[in-house]
Each structure stands twice: as C-alpha cells, then as structure tokens.
C-alpha cells in the first residue's frame with residue numbers, strides 16, 4: 001500500500017474521545033504481535049485510556065481511521081520507582097523532559113516513512129526538552145534502530161516487566177530498556 005502523506009492528520013484524544021474504542025482496538029492489535037505478544041482486555045485498555053486522555057495522547061488518523069498513536073507525558077509526572085528516576089537523571093533533566101510513553105503505526109502502514117514523519121514533528125515541537133522512552137530490549141532491533149536514527153541512545157537502565165503472553169496465556173517476563181535524547185538547546 002502506498003501512503004499519501006496528505007491523507008494523514010493528527011488529533012488529540014482529549015478533543016476526540018469518541019475515537020477511544022478505535023484507539024483501544026489498535027493498541028490491543030499492535031501489542032498482540034511480535035516482539036510483544038501481549039494480551040490486553042478491551043475494557044481494561046478503555047478504562048486506562050480514559051484516565052490517560054488527560055495527557056497528550058495523539059491519534060494518527062489516515063483516511064479517517066485511527067492508524068497510529070503516540071502518547072506523551074511530562075518527565076516530571078513519571079510514575080516510576082525512585083531508582084529509575086535517579087538513574088535517568090544522570091542522562092537527562094527529568095523536570096525538563098518529555099516521555100514518549102507509547103508509539104505505534106498500524107501494521108499495514110509501517111516501513112513507509114510515517115513513523116519518521118511523526119517523530120520529526122515531535123522532535124521539532126519539543127526541541128527544547130530532553131526526550132526519553134522505554135522499549136523492548138530483546139528481538140526489537142528494528143525499533144531500536146528506528147530511535148537511534150533520531151539520535152536516541154540506549155542507556156544501561158532496564159526494567160523487568162510482567163505481561164500476559166498472548167501465545168501461552170501465562171505470565172511472561174520482558175526486559176525493557178530506556179533510551180534518551182538530550183536537547184540541543
């Protein structure tokens with residue numbers, strides 16, 4: 001499928017809450033696939049996103065359909081253990097940072113430059129802030145490469161998270177790694 005950039009638009013979930021169900025369905029679909037294979041319940045995801053919509057939750061719309069999302073949060077609101085925050089502080093100024101909490105493009109539009117375009121918009125918009133994110137460390141080379149292209153560096157800061165496997169229906173442990181990008185300003 002060839003992507004036409006003109007047919008894309010970005011909407012904030014806060015002003016478009018009627019799209020919350022579509023966002024939840026896409027979220028569940030993205031994380032059911034490799035390398036995540038995570039199982040989420042629709043009702044739970046909807047509940048979570050209703051709370052989350054107070055943050056900067058951007059819907060990526062293509063041909064009027066929710067086709068991607070990027071969730072941004074101020075680093076100062078990061079809800080993580082003190083040791084993670086202290087470790088991050090060595091790389092970035094959390095008080096002047098933006099956390100990319102979730103970012104995905106729908107499977108059939110990937111690899112065609114959409115994610116890069118969105119990332120360029122975010123980098124420009126938040127150029128005076130440090131940026132950081134957390135992603136899978138294992139079997140995730142293409143995503144790590146994607147962020148490295150935008151000068152995010154891998155830190156030694158990792159977390160083990162427990163998720164429910166969509167394959168075995170049992171609990172699984174995944175290693176997540178933090179990546180950071182200092183502001184140039």
Ligand SMILES: CC(C)(COP(=O)(O)OP(=O)(O)OC[C@H]1O[C@@H](n2cnc3c(N)ncnc32)[C@H](O)[C@@H]1OP(=O)(O)O)[C@@H](O)C(=O)NCCC(=O)NCCS
Pocket residue numbers: 030102103104105106109110111112113114115116117133134135136142143145146
């Ligand atoms: C990471 C992601 C948002 C990038 O969006 P995208 O529209 O595919 O990105 P682009 O087309 O601009 O760039 C593709 C680059 O990312 C890499 N990439 C990462 N995942 C990819 C995928 N599933 N399919 C195609 N390319 C992928 C490619 O290697 C490519 O590198 P290149 O520029 O050297 O060719 C998207 O692949 C995605 O949604 N992945 C699944 C969800 C996810 O893991 N999100 C990150 C969690 S923090």
